[in-house]
Amino acid sequence: MTKLPNQAQVVIIGGGIIGTSVAYHLAKLGWTDTVLLEQGQLSSGTTWHAAGLVGQLRSHANMTGLIQYSTELYSQLESETGLATGWNNCGSVSVARTEDRMTVLRRSAASARAQGIDIEVITPSEAAKLWPLMATDDLKGAVWLPGDGKANPTDLTQSLAKGARQNGVKVFEKIRVTNVETENGAVSAVVTEQGTIKTEYVINCAGQWARKIGQMCGVSVPLHSAEHMYIVTEQIEGVKPDLPVMRDPDGYIYFKEEVGGLVMGGFEPEAKPWGMDGIPDDFEFSLLPDDWDQFEILMENALLRVPALEQSQVRQFYNGPESFTPDNNFLLGEAPELKNFYVGAGFNSMGIASAGGAGRALAEWIVNGAPTLDLFPVDIRRFARFNNNPNWLHDRVKETLGLHYAMPWPNRELDTARPLRRSPLYAHLKDQGACFGSKMGWERANWFAKSAGKPETGYSFGKQNWFDDVKQEHDAVRNHVGIFDQTSFSKFLIQGRDACALLNRLCTREIDAEIGRSIYTGLLNEHGGYESDLTVMRLDHDRFLLITGSAQTTRDTDWISKAIEPDCHATLTDMSSAYSVLSVMGPKSRQLLERISDADFSNSGFPFATIQEIDIAYASCFANRMTYVGELGWELYVPTEFTVGVYEAIKQVGADLGLMDAGYYALEGLRLEKGYRAWSRELTPDINPYEAGLGFAVDLDKPSGFIGQDAVRAAKETGLLKNRIIQLTLDDPEIMLWSGELVLRNGIPIGEVRSAAYGHSVGAAVCLAHIHDDDGLPKDWLVSGDWTIDIAGQVVSATLHMRPAFDPKSERVRL
Structure with missing residues (x-):
């Protein structure tokens, strides 16, 4: 056995499919002074009992791209290493029992077209030809993805490990990590039961144990284990190796072929967290006890979908725990608490599909010192310290695991572990009929119940029950004055x-x-x-x-x-907890504020884009003349303890001016009418200011320079914009947009909707979309096109706006 080295450039903790993928890709990039440590045997933690499904399509194009790369890697790896991966490009079928689910599938098909994924919407009878054992009498339709497949998790892990070894990586099994040492805010060594390895980089790919490894060095890795169950049957007549993967999300179940039988598992609506007292270190190639009561809802649905199961013998019941995150996306990237400590964990039963692409992306991040593409949906920095609270994790993961196959309604909010972070106005807004959503733990008023009755969102793909109430809030801001609680800034x-x-x-x-x-x-x-x-x-x-x-x-x-x-x-x-933010917006905002403050709110006394410290009611605060809704208005940064008093004063003097509390749904429609961009949607690490339409916010010639200046200058000088953010409105005022829809020019896919809402001032759904063309997107080409949007299979005409659809000259913000 090779002796454990006392020094290495990189130490990877965890020998599952993610750890071996990162090791393989680091070696391919030339980083061969790498040690991989596995406390048991390779794949012995979670990987070995994974179902091995590889479905390509995700809601974010870059996440889809990671899995597309995985399928390419898995199909070629055997020829490189000589070890089989079990990759089978058998395709997949997803079926719909309801019209709403069929809408989801049609939306998925449009999204797939936007991302270049081969997909076909098919009838129940066509689905039956692909999956003959399936009962189809209750189905509304299905989609067929020929590029999907399945792999053998253990074989795949061994093949990746061999590829890593062939390129110089040292792989050690039966080596348990006991500590991660740090020095001057960076990792310095990994301590094991068999010695210490000095190192520059540590990569935490420890699966269920990743949170524990993070705690060794003060890093939050918010994941929690939950039981995940499936059965394997004996051979069933008609089940062949090329049988596609089949998913029935309305029944919470999936199927795949295995040795002539079927694997059937799923994601029950009420999940079962596990390991509250810690994960045993020696939980190697281990399973939990069978739980047929927990599995019952899946079994009942499976018998409805595949009647042949009733006569089949169950060869084995697998109950293998896996780690899940609070939002069903995995964790990737450098931990913000500790330099050179990277995480690749929490794959939410999608590790086999994601491992190839995620391993390459993390390796590139480490080698380059920054991500090579937009990875925010999985960036570990999307979470805060409180997200690592074990009680919060337990309750939230129980819900998110159960949402794997739940209806992905537009604006769907999670219900568990709430309310958590509350602004000083939470109780007041609740009394006003606020229906709250949650972002980064903050309770935020999405809308206020008036005609809708109870402040409860009725989900649908059409106009939801809050539509008319939000219209009132929207109109108040456009014509009178509204107040937004934006304390979560x-x-x-x-x-x-x-x-x-x-x-x-x-x-x-x-x-x-x-x-x-x-x-x-x-x-x-x-x-x-x-x-x-x-x-x-x-x-x-x-x-x-x-x-x-x-x-x-x-x-x-x-x-x-x-x-x-x-x-x-x-x-x-x-300073996020030190100040609340009250945004007073609308043509009568100046009149309102003058009633409770002696400050000069005139254009000359308080110009646009300036901030002043003012007295307001009995308090003092900062007032910033800025807007995200396209109206005259001020953002008030109020010390937390004075917030309620200032809010009450504003409400007291604003009634005759038409003052109305407004929420984030109204704000979204208001900002999209103006074409205001939002980070992580329109503004991403892949989009430069000129592509975003924000060239005015770049001072290319400022003496100090800035990070990215050379790249931005080159983009401006070439004038070739391969990406653009554009504004579109639907020509049919009755149809809603929700984001993710396919955008077409002259009938040819060109991009996707990034943000959408109903623009009550323009009388139609309005969106900001990202479009791409390698040959460039000049203005004359844009305006000469016929624009449409595919909304769940219905192609709807749209109007392109080269200037904002509402107040194109921005005259209202400077009233």
Whole structure:
């Protein structure tokens, strides 16, 4: 046996399919001084009992791309290593029992076309030809994906490990990690029962044990184990090796062929968390006791779908725990708490499908020092410390696991582990009839019940029950005045002698402006893509307040902190809990604020894009003249303890002005009418400012320069925009858009909807869409096209707007 080295450039913890994939891809990139440690045997934790399904299509194009790469890798790996992977490109069929589910499948088909995935909407009889054992009398239809397949998890892991070894990686089994040592905020060594390995990089691919490994060095890895069950039958007549994978999400079940029999499993609506007291270290090639009571709902549905099961013998019942995350997406990337500590874990029963692409993406991230594509849906920095609370994880994962096959309704909210983070106005808004949603743990008012009665969302793909109530809120903001509680904004204070220089290096705009300026800007990566967009407010010569999105707190903290060099005299402080944000918006906002403040709110006294400290009612706060709804208005940054008093004062004086509480559904429609972009939807690491239509927010010639400047300058000079964010409105006022729909020009797929809402001021659904063409997207080409959108198979005509559909000259914000 090879002796454990005392030093290596990289140490990977965990020898399942993810750990071996990362090792394989690091070696392919030339990083061969890598050690992989497995506490048991390769694949012995979770990988060995995975079902091995590989379905390509995901809601995010880059996530789909990762799985497409996986299928390519799995089909070629045997020829490289000589070890079989069990890859079988058998295709998959997903069926629908209801019209709503059929709508989902048709939407999936349109999304697949947008992402270049081969898919076909088929009838029940056509599905029966592909899957002859299936009962189809209750089905509405199905979709067929010929590029999907299945693989053998253990064989695949061994093949990846051999490929890694062939390129110089050292793989050790029966080596248990007991600690991860750190020095100066970075990893320094991995301690095992058989010695210590000094190292520059640690990659945590420990599966169910990943959270425990993270705790060794102060890193949050929010995942929780839950029982996952399936059965394997004896041989069944008519079951052949090329039988497609079949999914019946309305029955929570899936099927695949195995040795002439069937594997049947699923995701029951009420999941069963496991391992609350910790995962035993020696849980190797182990299963949990059979639980036929928990499995009953799956078995009942399976017998309805495949009647032949009733006469079949069950060869084995598998109850193998797996790790799940709070949002059903896996965890990837460098931990924000510790430099050079990377995580690849929490794959939510999708590890076999994702492993090839995820392993390559993580390896590229490590080698390049940054992601090579937009990975925000799986970026570990999308979570905060509170998400690692074991009680919160237990309750949330119980729900998210059960949502695997649940109806993916538009705007669906999770119900468990709530309410969690509440603004000081939570109780007041609840009394006003608020229906709350949740983002980064914050309870946020989505809409206020008026004509709808109870503040409960009735989900559908058409106009939901809040439609008329949101229209009232929308109209109040456009014609009178509305108030939004936007306390969930992330808020940072950057101060110190070098604060201005630091921000100028990070931001696309010139930050060295007069005190009191409020500056909308982007933070870019070296490729010129968006890492964030935010507002920078200069409070003093060495003090700045930054406002960014609710979900970006951890990510933006990490990005900015890493830019602060050791000799830089600047500090970053998260002030999110110190201030509430009340946005008073609408043509009568000035009139309202003048009633409770002596500040001069005139255009000359309080110009657009400026911030002042003002007295309001009995309190003092910062007032920022900025808007995300396209109206005259101010964002009030109120110290938390004064929030209720200021809100009550605003409500008291605003009644005769038509003041109305408004929620995030109204805000979304208002901002989309104006074409205002949002980070992680329209603005991503793959989109530069000119492609986003935000060239005005770039000061290319500012003396200090900024990260990404060269890439952005090159993009401007070439003038070739391969990507664009465009605004479209539907020509039919009765049809809703929800995002993810396929966009076509002259009948040819060209992109997808990124954000959508109903624009009550323009009388139609409005969206921002991302389109792409390698030959470029010039303006004359755009305006000469015939634009349509595929909405669940219905192709609807749309109108392109080269300027905002509402108030194209932005006159209202400067009233």
